[in-house]
Amino acid sequence: MAPARPVTPDLRTIEVHGMTRGSFIVRGALAAGAAYGAAAAGPYVHDALGQGGDRSGDLEILAFALTLEHLEAAFYERAARLRLSAPVRELAASFGNHEREHVEALQDTIDQLGGEPEPPPKVEFGLRDERGFLRLAQTLEETGVSAYNGAATRIGSREVLAAAGQIVQVEARHAAAIRAARGLQTAPRPFDDALEMAAVLKAVEPFVRP
Amino acid sequence: MHESTREPGRDEPGAMEELARDPSSRKRFLKMAGGAGAASAFAAFLAACGGNDGGGGGGGGKQTSTAEPSPAGGGANASREPNADPRQGTSDVDILNYALRLEYLDTAFYAAAIESGLFRGRERVMLQRFRENEQAHLKTVRSTIEKLGGRPVARLETKFPMGSRLSVLRLASKLENGGAAAYLGQANRIRSKEVLAAALSIHSVEARHAATVDGLLGLPPAPQGSFALPLTMEEVLGETQRFVAS
Numbered sequence: 001m002a003p004a005r006p007v008t009p010d011l012r013t014i015e016v017h018g019m020t021r022g023s024f025i026v027r028g029a030l031a032a033g034a035a036y037g038a039a040a041a042g043p044y045v046h047d048a049l050g051q052g053g054d055r056s057g058d059l060e061i062l063a064f065a066l067t068l069e070h071l072e073a074a075f076y077e078r079a080a081r082l083r084l085s086a087p088v089r090e091l092a093a094s095f096g097n098h099e100r101e102h103v104e105a106l107q108d109t110i111d112q113l114g115g116e117p118e119p120p121p122k123v124e125f126g127l128r129d130e131r132g133f134l135r136l137a138q139t140l141e142e143t144g145v146s147a148y149n150g151a152a153t154r155i156g157s158r159e160v161l162a163a164a165g166q167i168v169q170v171e172a173r174h175a176a177a178i179r180a181a182r183g184l185q186t187a188p189r190p191f192d193d194a195l196e197m198a199a200v201l202k203a204v205e206p207f208v209r210p
Numbered sequence: 211m212h213e214s215t216r217e218p219g220r221d222e223p224g225a226m227e228e229l230a231r232d233p234s235s236r237k238r239f240l241k242m243a244g245g246a247g248a249a250s251a252f253a254a255f256l257a258a259c260g261g262n263d264g265g266g267g268g269g270g271g272k273q274t275s276t277a278e279p280s281p282a283g284g285g286a287n288a289s290r291e292p293n294a295d296p297r298q299g300t301s302d303v304d305i306l307n308y309a310l311r312l313e314y315l316d317t318a319f320y321a322a323a324i325e326s327g328l329f330r331g332r333e334r335v336m337l338q339r340f341r342e343n344e345q346a347h348l349k350t351v352r353s354t355i356e357k358l359g360g361r362p363v364a365r366l367e368t369k370f371p372m373g374s375r376l377s378v379l380r381l382a383s384k385l386e387n388g389g390a391a392a393y394l395g396q397a398n399r400i401r402s403k404e405v406l407a408a409a410l411s412i413h414s415v416e417a418r419h420a421a422t423v424d425g426l427l428g429l430p431p432a433p434q435g436s437f438a439l440p441l442t443m444e445e446v447l448g449e450t451q452r453f454v455a456s
Contacts, residue, residue: 094430101436149410158296158398162440165397165413169390169438172414173421177431180422185339187418190346191411 007037008139013126014071021060022067023121025049029068029147038142039193042150049154058160059115061151065164066106068144070120073099075140078125079133088130088181095137095174102167109163134182141175144168145192297399300443303360305396306351306405308443309412310362312389313348315453318368319385320344326372333375333426340419347412354408369455379427386420387433388446395440 006012011034016027025048032044049061076096084092107117127133148168155161176186320341323329329337355362372378393413400406417438421431432438 094432098432098436105437145414149407149414152397152410153403153407162296162394162398163437165394165410166437166439168410168414169394169417170432170436172417173432173438176418176421177425179418180425186336186422187339187343187415190343190415191350191408192414192418193411 006034008034010034010126010132010136011038011139011143013136014075014140015124016067016071016121017123018119018121020063020067020118020121022063022118025064026067026071026121029143033139033143033146038139039146039189041143042146042193044150045147046150046154049151058155058157059110059113061155062106062110062113062115062160063118064151065148065167066103066110066117067121068147069099069102069106069167071123072140072144073103074120074123075099075125075137078127079137082127082129082133084130084133088134091177091181092133092137098170098174102170105163105167109160134178138175138178138182138184141171141178142192144171145175149192297401300399301360302401302405303355303358305400305409306355306358306360307363308396308447309393309409310348310351310355311366312392312446312450313344313351314366315368315450316344316385316389317341317348318366319370319381319453322368322370322372323378323382326378328372328375328378336422340422343415343419347415350408350412354405358402358405367455368453370453376427379423382423383420383427383429385450386416386423388441388449390416390420391439391441392443392446394438395442395446397440 011030014030016023016030025045028048029041029045032040045064049064073096076092076099079092080089080096110117125136127136145168148164148171152161152164152168155164172192179186320337324334324337324341352362370381390413393409393416397406397409397413400409424431424433
């Protein structure tokens with residue numbers, strides 16, 4: 001049950017379409033993040049990825065990560081159409097590049113492991129101006145950090161885990177830079193924690209099953 | 211923009227800074243992975259190392275219980291033999307004690323930076339926040355070692371040069387980028403899921419610190435581009451040794 005007043009309402013302005021498993025989990029992560037704050041995405045994702053049983057496997061995790069990266073890449077692409085100040089435009093362009101490279105890397109990895117990369121989901125954002133962009137960018141990146149951290153402990157292959165670590169560190173750097181651009185504390189909590197959110201798990205259960 | 215201002219002498223960039231910032235180390239990664247583009251290199255890296263998914267399972271027999279991190283099999287993620295188990299030779303307690311050493315350094319560094327009087331206003335508030343974060347990490351890492359029945363290494367005596375605002379920020383950048391790379395280098399060597407979850411939730415906060423400090427130095431928040439690079443235990447311990455007073 002979502003609380004009456006969502007913690008991060010702007011996450012609700014993101015629409016992710018599509019019937020793939022990746023789209024489904026991303027939608028749930030955004031819903032959990034909107035209702036309880038970005039840090040709730042991790043426990044949600046951890047739980048959702050556990051639904052497939054012991055060996056739902058790295059391919060499912062990678063499919064989820066790919067959908068998330070598609071979403072982020074599309075987000076920065078849309079942002080480029082806004083009227084942005086020079087430093088924010090530069091930031092959006094640079095981060096967009098990173099997300100596109102994450103997409104390519106994940107697609108290649110899924111190929112290598114014998115999977116079939118899911119197509120990008122149709123997405124919509126309520127982006128209007130620079131302020132709104134920065135606010136949504138922050139929550140989206142922080143949702144991403146939490147989601148990767150939550151998914152990581154489900155990963156079986158040490159190589160996929162190392163690679164996910166390489167990506168999540170960059171997402172965390174994005175989150176900090178965007179917070180700095182907004183004049184906010186860049187690391188407001190000592191842990192980007194999945195653990196302390198255990199209490200949230202129960203609350204997000206309704207989102208977990210399709 | 212301070213990119214071109216480099217202090218001479220003792221502030222020559224060390225191996226850690228180079229690895230953490232120099233784009234050529236990214237090239238090294240790509241070269242190692244044997245691909246042209248970042249994406250294909252990444253996949254090639256996975257393919258080259260692949261096939262040992264789940265190999266070793268618990269790997270319980272390999273646990274050592276020395277309190278000092280053993281450099282044996284030292285986290286050479288970038289250069290280890292294909293199909294070698296990255297966990298070989300190192301227990302979670304070893305890894306946590308290595309993390310504890312880094313957290314000792316970080317907390318002592320921020321205490322010295324705050325005390326130096328070189329920082330005011332927002333920057334001072336930031337340093338205080340980062341110090342609190344590092345203290346929380348230290349506590350968590352130490353209590354996790356104890357929970358696992360290990361013995362935490364003793365607090366380190368440290369020495370940090372406190373010259374100017376700029377040199378202290380550069381030092382912070384070195385420590386934080388190095389710390390993030392250090393945690394990244396251990397992620398796939400950790401056996402326990404709980405320890406992994408804790409390490410990851412610290413890792414991304416060190417990354418936030420690094421990006422923030424780099425921003426104050428006029429550097430890009432993700433100096434290595436799309437994929438952050440790990441550092442091995444030997445690299446990090448070698449590079450931080452000069453901050454240990456003894």
